[in-house]
Each structure stands twice: as C-alpha cells, then as structure tokens.
Amino acid sequence: MMWRLRSKGCRGQIFTLDAFFAVGVFALALGLLGSNFGELRGRIQTYWWSYSLERTANDAADALVYTCGTPMDWADHPADLKLPGIAENWENQTLKCIVDVERLARLRDILKAGNWDSAPARTSISKMFGGERFWIKVGLRQAKLVEGTYLENEIVLWSFWPSWQSNQTQPLGFENASKIVVVRRPILLRVGRVLWESYVEFESAGAVENQFSFYLSQFEYDAFDLYLRVVSDPDPNFRVDNVSLGINQDPPRDPVADMEDGYIYYGSMGEIVGFPNPSVAGHQVTHGGIENDVWLKEPFAPGWNQLNTRVSGDVNTWALVQLIELPACSSPSLALMDPESLRTGFLEVVLWR
Amino acid sequence: MRDEGFVLSLDAVFALLLTTMLIAAAVKLAPPVLGYQEYGYERLSRFASDALLCLERRGTLSEAIRMLTQRIPLPENAKLILRENLRSLLPSYLQFRLDIQLPPHLQAKLGVQRLTVYPDDSPAWSATFENLEEIATCTRVTTDFVILENLRILAWVDESDENIFLDNIHNLRPNWILIRTNDEAYFVSLIGQLNENTPHVVFLPDVDVSFAASTRRTLERGNRNGWYGVVGGGATMLNNNTPEFRRIFAARLRTSRTQTQDIRIVDNTHYITENFQIGENIPYLDDMPQYRYEPRRGVPVYVLAQSYWTSRRRDNCAIIAKDSLTQISPGVYRRERAVLFNTHFVESTVRGVGENQWLTLVIRALEWSSRKKPEFEPVTLYVWRGPHA
Numbered sequence: 006m007m008w009r010l011r012s013k014g015c016r017g018q019i020f021t022l023d024a025f026f027a028v029g030v031f032a033l034a035l036g037l038l039g040s041n042f043g044e045l046r047g048r049i050q051t052y053w054w055s056y057s058l059e060r061t062a063n064d065a066a067d068a069l070v071y072t073c074g075t076p077m078d079w080a081d082h083p084a085d086l087k088l089p090g091i092a093e094n095w096e097n098q099t100l101k102c103i104v105d106v107e108r109l110a111r112l113r114d115i116l117k118a119g120n121w122d123s124a125p126a127r128t129s130i131s132k133m134f135g136g137e138r139f140w141i142k143v144g145l146r147q148a149k150l151v152e153g154t155y156l157e158n159e160i161v162l163w164s165f166w167p168s169w170q171s172n173q174t175q176p177l178g179f180e181n182a183s184k185i186v187v188v189r190r191p192i193l194l195r196v197g198r199v200l201w202e203s204y205v206e207f208e209s210a211g212a213v214e215n216q217f218s219f220y221l222s223q224f225e226y227d228a229f230d231l232y233l234r235v236v237s238d239p240d241p242n243f244r245v246d247n248v249s250l251g252i253n254q255d256p257p258r259d260p261v262a263d264m265e266d267g268y269i270y271y272g273s274m275g276e277i278v279g280f281p282n283p284s285v286a287g288h289q290v291t292h293g294g295i296e297n298d299v300w301l302k303e304p305f306a307p308g309w310n311q312l313n314t315r316v317s318g319d320v321n322t323w324a325l326v327q328l329i330e331l332p333a334c335s336s337p338s339l340a341l342m343d344p345e346s347l348r349t350g351f352l353e354v355v356l357w358r
Numbered sequence: 359m360r361d362e363g364f365v366l367s368l369d370a371v372f373a374l375l376l377t378t379m380l381i382a383a384a385v386k387l388a389p390p391v392l393g394y395q396e397y398g399y400e401r402l403s404r405f406a407s408d409a410l411l412c413l414e415r416r417g418t419l420s421e422a423i424r425m426l427t428q429r430i431p432l433p434e435n436a437k438l439i440l441r442e443n444l445r446s447l448l449p450s451y452l453q454f455r456l457d458i459q460l461p462p463h464l465q466a467k468l469g470v471q472r473l474t475v476y477p478d479d480s481p482a483w484s485a486t487f488e489n490l491e492e493i494a495t496c497t498r499v500t501t502d503f504v505i506l507e508n509l510r511i512l513a514w515v516d517e518s519d520e521n522i523f524l525d526n527i528h529n530l531r532p533n534w535i536l537i538r539t540n541d542e543a544y545f546v547s548l549i550g551q552l553n554e555n556t557p558h559v560v561f562l563p564d565v566d567v568s569f570a571a572s573t574r575r576t577l578e579r580g581n582r583n584g585w586y587g588v589v590g591g592g593a594t595m596l597n598n599n600t601p602e603f604r605r606i607f608a609a610r611l612r613t614s615r616t617q618t619q620d621i622r623i624v625d626n627t628h629y630i631t632e633n634f635q636i637g638e639n640i641p642y643l644d645d646m647p648q649y650r651y652e653p654r655r656g657v658p659v660y661v662l663a664q665s666y667w668t669s670r671r672r673d674n675c676a677i678i679a680k681d682s683l684t685q686i687s688p689g690v691y692r693r694e695r696a697v698l699f700n701t702h703f704v705e706s707t708v709r710g711v712g713e714n715q716w717l718t719l720v721i722r723a724l725e726w727s728s729r730k731k732p733e734f735e736p737v738t739l740y741v742w743r744g745p746h747a
Contacts (some may be wrong), residue, residue, distance in 0.1 A: 022464075023368050023744050025372040026368070026371075027368065030371060030372075030375050031371065031375070032376050033375075034374070034378040034379065035379070035381065037382050038378060038382055041382050044504075062708075063400065063404075070408070079617075100415070101411060102411050102412050102415065103415060146446050146447070147442075147446050148442050148445030148446045149442060150438060150441075150442060155441075155442075155445055155477075155478070157445065157446075157450060188401070189449060190404065190405075190406070190408055191408045191409045191412050191447035193412050193415055193416055204657070231592065293714060294575060323655060328564075347415070347416050349412065349416070349443060349446035349447050351449075
C-alpha cells in the first residue's frame with residue numbers, strides 16, 4: 006500500500022494507481038492463502054490422525070508380543086482379563102516374540118460375535134486399540150532356497166477382529182476405511198499343540214493297544230480342529246505295519262468296511278500322515294478336522310471323547326501317534342508339521358478410520 | 359526540510375507477493391509423506407531387535423555356530439540357514455546384513471574376521487550397505503563359541519591295565535587332572551553337584567561292577583544337566599545295562615561277540631575322528647569281545663566307526679557319539695554329550711594293538727564330550743528399507 010506523506014504545505018494524493026495495484030495483488034495473495042488454508046489444515050489433521058493410529062497400533066503390537074497380558078494367567082480365567090498379551094510364559098518368565106497358541110485362541114474367542122458385546126474386558130481392549138476398529142492377523146512365513154531362488158510363503162493361521170463371524174473374511178466397514186495402518190512384527194509360533202501322544206517301538210513283532218479319554222470344551226471345539234498324526238521311520242523297513250485309530254469306537258480293522266469307526270495308517274503311506282486327510286480315500290475332509298468328518302459314526306464333539314489305538318508292527322519298527330489341535334479351519338496339510346516346534350511367522354495389527 | 363517518501367514501495371509489494379506465492383506453492387506441491395517414512399525408524403529398529411531375538415530363541419544362531427565350529431567348518435551352510443530364517447522373519451521390503459564376529463582360532467581357520475550374511479550372494483550388497491542413509495542396528499552376544507579348558511577327568515579304574523592306559527593319556531596331556539577311583543561313594547560325591555570339583559568328563563573305560571541305582575541316577579542327572587560328558591567302553595554297559603545308562607549313551611546293548619575283524623572309521627567329519635580316513639581300520643585284539651549296540655531313535659547321535667557285522671544294519675556302530683541339545687526354555691539350551699566305544703580299547707592299547715589310534719580316539723572323545731567354557735562374541739543385525747541389490 007502506498008501512502009504519500011505530506012509535510013507542511015505539501016499537497017498530493019491519498020491513493021495512487023500503484024496503491025490500487027498493490028491492494029489488488031495483496032488481496033489476490035490473501036485469497037490464495039485462504040484457499041490453501043483448508044487444505045493445509047486437512048493435512049495437519051491427517052498427520053495427527055495417522056500419527057495417533059500408528060502410535061496406537063505400535064503400542065498394541067508391543068503389548069501383544071512382549072507381554073503375557075494382565076493378569077498373567079488370564080487365559081485360564083478369561084473373565085479376569087484386563088489387558089491382553091499373547092507371549093508365552095515359561096515358569097513365570099515372559100518369552101518375548103514367542104506367541105502362545107492358547108492365549109491367541111482365548112483372545113480370538115473373547116472377540117467373537119456374541120462374546121464381545123458382553124466381554125468384561127471389552128473396554129480395556131478397546132482402549133488398547135484406540136477403539137473397536139482393529140484386526141489381528143497371525144501367520145507363518147517361510148523362505149526357502151529352491152533351485153537358486155528364495156521362495157517366500159505366507160499362511161495366515163489366525164485372523165480376527167471385534168465381533169468376527171466365521172462367514173466373514175474381513176471386518177465390516179474395512180473396505181471404506183479412509184486411513185489404514187498396518188504394523189507387522191516378526192514372531193515365533195507353534196502351529197498347534199499336542200493333546201496326547203504315544204510312542205511304540207517293537208522289540209519283537211506284535212501289537213500294542215492304547216486308549217485316551219479326554220474332555221473337549223466348547224472353547225476348544227470352536228478354536229481348534231483336531232487331527233491325528235502318525236509318524237514312523239523314514240526307512241520303510243523300520244515302519245510299523247499299520248496303526249488303527251478308533252474315534253469313539255474300537256480301532257477299525259478294515260479301511261472300507263469299518264470306515265465309520267476311524268482311520269487306518271499303513272506303513273506304505275509314508276513317514277508322516279495326518280488324519281483326516283483329503284488324499285486318503287474315504288475321508289476327504291478339506292478342513293475342520295476330525296470333528297467335521299461326516300464319514301465317521303461318532304466324530305469328536307464337545308464333551309467326553311475317546312481315542313482307541315492299535316499299533317501293529319514287526320521287530321525294530323516304531324511309530325509315534327499324536328492327537329493334535331490346529332487353528333480352526335486351517336489346512337489339513339498343517340498336520341504334517343511338528344505342531345510344537347517353533348516356526349518363523351508374523352503378527353499384524355491393522356487399525357483404520 | 360521536506361520529508362517525503364513511501365512506507366511501502368511497489369517493489370516491496372511485489373516481493374511480498376512473490377514470497378507468499380512461493381510459500382503457497384511449496385505447501386501445495388510438497389510430495390505426500392508416506393506413513394512408513396514418518397515412523398520408519400521406529401519400525402526398523404523393532405524389526406532388527408525382534409528378528410535377532412527370534413533367531414536366538416529358535417536356536418538358529420546356535421545351529422549356525424555349530425556348523426562353523428565343526429572340524430570341517432561349513433560357513434556356506436551356516437549362511438544359508440541364517441539367510442532363510444532372516445528372510446522368513448523380515449518382510450520382503452526390508453533388507454539386512456548379519457555379522458557374526460568369529461573367535462581368533464576360527465578367524466585363522468576361515469580367513470575372515472566375521473561371517474557376514476546378506477539377503478543373497480550378490481556382491482553388490484557391500485556397496486549398497488556403505489551408502490545407506492537410514493539403518494537400524496541391534497547387537498546381541500552369543501555364547502555358543504567354546505574354548506577347551508584344561509580338563510578335569512574322573513576315571514573309574516578297577517584294573518591295572520586301566521591305570522596304564524590313563525598314564526599314557528597323562529603323558530600326552532600333562533595338564534589334565536586325572537582323578538582315579540574305584541570307590542563308589544567318593545565317585546558319587548564328585549558327580550552329584552556342580553562345583554569347582556565337578557569333573558568335565560566322567561571316564562568309564564571298562565567298569566567291572568554294577569553301580570547302585572542311586573549312582574546311575576546321579577550320573578545320568580549330571581550328564582543331562584550338561585555338568586559333564588561321559589565316555590565309556592569295554593564292559594561298562596554290559597555290567598550296567600539299565601535305562602539310565604541307555605539314556606546316557608543313547609544306545610541299547612543287544613549282545614556281545616568275539617569278533618576277529620578290526621573297527622572301521624565311517625565318518626571323519628567329526629572332531630573325534632579328525633585325521634582318520636573313511637574306511638580306515640583301527641586294529642583291535644582278535645580275542646576280545648565287541649558289543650552290539652543299537653542307537654536310540656529320536657536322539658541325535660553320530661556313528662563314527664563300525665564293526666564288521668554283516669547281518670544287522672543298525673547294530674554296526676563301534677563308536678557312538680551322542681550330542682543332544684536340549685531346549686530348556688526358548689533360547690536356553692543344555693548340551694548332553696557322551697561317547698560309547700563298543701570295544702575293550704584299554705586291553706587292546708596296553709597289548710600294543712592299535713595303541714596310537716585308540717589313544718587318539720579316546721583323548722578326542724574326552725575333549726569333545728567335556729564341559730567347555732563359552733567365548734563371548736557379538737552378533738549384529740542391520741536392517742534397512744529398500745529393494746534387492
């Protein structure tokens with residue numbers, strides 16, 4: 006803006022043409038700034054939103070993989086849960102970055118539709134994740150050198166969010182999210198756990214029978230699939246002849262005639278075989294484990310169950326029979342893996358707005 | 359005096375305008391900032407520390423170091439398992455470098471100061487690593503490298519030949535402390551707890567007595583706890599064919615037989631059989647028995663030599679070395695070592711049949727199975743964001 010100063014006796018103009026130009030240009034600049042201000046404010050807001058999302062996701066992931074939760078034994082008493090943590094506990098020592106399958110299954114159960122609304126820990130869990138828009142994924146990740154190339158393979162074993170239902174693949178409203186933050190952590194985890202096992206080694210040819218009775222809770226029934234795993238020697242000469250596995254029945258004697266009673270492993274099937282198994286004729290169960298095997302007369306169900314085994318073999322042959330639990334709806338091929346050995350994997354905490 | 363002038367000139371207005379426009383343009387044209395870049399370092403550092411912790415807790419570091427400390431080191435195999443595990447733990451958009459500092463004796467053997475592992479074998483990684491701007495680092499200390507101490511050996515001696523054999527060992531290893539006894543109470547007092555008097559190795563060259571159950575249990579417990587290794591031979595197992603001894607040596611006695619043929623080396627990659635050739639015969643007395651042992655399944659054992667049995671495959675073992683690494687809790691391991699000879703090497707040595715070979719094999723077995731002192735070396739993991747080199 007121009008302003009000609011006047012001293013005593015001087016005459017002049019208050020506004021010049023220059024001043025008009027200046028005012029115009031100044032107004033233009035102000036307008037420009039004004040139009041950008043909204044955008045600037047939006048950007049600052051987005052920054053803080055994403056910062057808080059990032060911060061929350063990071064802290065939640067820390068709490069999950071670095072702690073056993075509060076109280077430490079919350080998996081045995083889910084109603085007492087104050088803050089969830091899924092790290093393994095070994096003689097009161099927290100094993101950071103090793104995920105405990107039991108705690109994971111319990112947390113999933115708490116978040117399940119029907120349980121979540123009345124969960125005592127709903128408020129504290131929601132605070133931990135900054136609301137109810139969160140998604141937890143846990144899986145295996147393995148890189149292997151095959152013919153000069155590293156093949157990387159990921160399998161999601163556990164995936165859940167508040168009020169999840171088995172027919173959903175992702176949380177409601179997730180596809181409309183305006184901002185998504187994913188925090189990933191490297192972890193070690195076990196594929197499942199062993200409920201019962203029996204090792205048989207023959208010093209002379211014969212047969213050994215075993216019986217195992219167990220109570221299957223509704224929680225276990227929902228969270229896990231049960232499989233039978235038979236392991237024998239890599240060398241076929243030291244494999245047992247057969248292992249008969251009776252599911253709430255006597256061990257079957259014939260794979261076809263007694264199909265409703267259970268499964269039969271034969272040494273010719275290989276070193277490690279899981280049951281039910283889509284590749285074993287007569288029990289083409291693609292998921293869901295023994296509980297979902299419609300070919301059985303009395304598949305495992307909540308309540309008391311019985312497994313009856315008979316192992317027959319020649320001298321110096323051996324077999325290990327295991328009843329294992331795998332995450333619900335996982336692939337039957339997982340039954341071939343040693344369920345309790347530590348494997349590399351990942352945990353993802355997904356938050357969105 | 360005439361005071362006349364402008365408070366603001368047209369030039370100033372133009373300057374102001376230009377500045378304002380530049381600021382506005384800068385705000386508008388600034389590249390969008392990615393969430394990852396905003397919080398990248400925190401994430402990187404978490405990945406580095408967690409991945410290294412996972413490597414340790416899974417036993418991968420121990421396994422890699424075991425490969426490096428074998429008689430014939432396998433650095434490429436060690437690199438492979440470390441690389442596969444790190445690629446499994448880290449997402450593909452992260453790259454890494456892992457450095458394991460080697461102890462001096464391995465530096466001399468391998469000709470490098472450290473083992474370095476990148477995501478693959480490309481030589482371009484070194485240059486990439488030198489020019490990185492953002493990098494997260496995490497260091498841990500490994501105790502998996504070990505050095506051999508002057509050994510303290512507790513030997514059960516109940517025959518004069520065994521004393522001669524031990525004298526021979528002492529001549530070759532004058533710094534070793536050899537405690538000889540055939541007093542079971544004294545024997546148990548030395549192996550029952552871990553203190554400065556606990557032996558590094560319990561040597562049972564040819565035990566002619568059956569130990570009391572409490573002695574057997576104490577010996578098994580000490581071996582299981584990693585307090586000492588056990589080296590046995592002769593009729594030790596024959597006179598103590600019990601579950602405890604079967605667990606200690608990871609073998610089951612099937613039978614014994616006088617065997618006119620020698621023992622043959624079948625694995626020379628092991629510390630015990632270093633400098634022997636595959637198929638090399640170890641002369642043995644014709645009139646002394648050899649025992650048929652069957653290694654236990656599910657326990658890591660090395661069969662280093664075999665007898666000339668023809669009928670049974672699994673019973674051929676003449677030297678069985680058990681090397682069981684038990685995971686007490688994730689990241690904490692206990693090493694159980696024991697060596698069983700299926701021969702009466704004392705008599706064979708004293709009567710001059712295969713004297714040098716048997717002495718070498720037994721001394722190496724005592725060294726290998728001993729409790730050893732850890733050597734501390736740093737392991738460092740660097741993680742950065744970027745494409746493959």
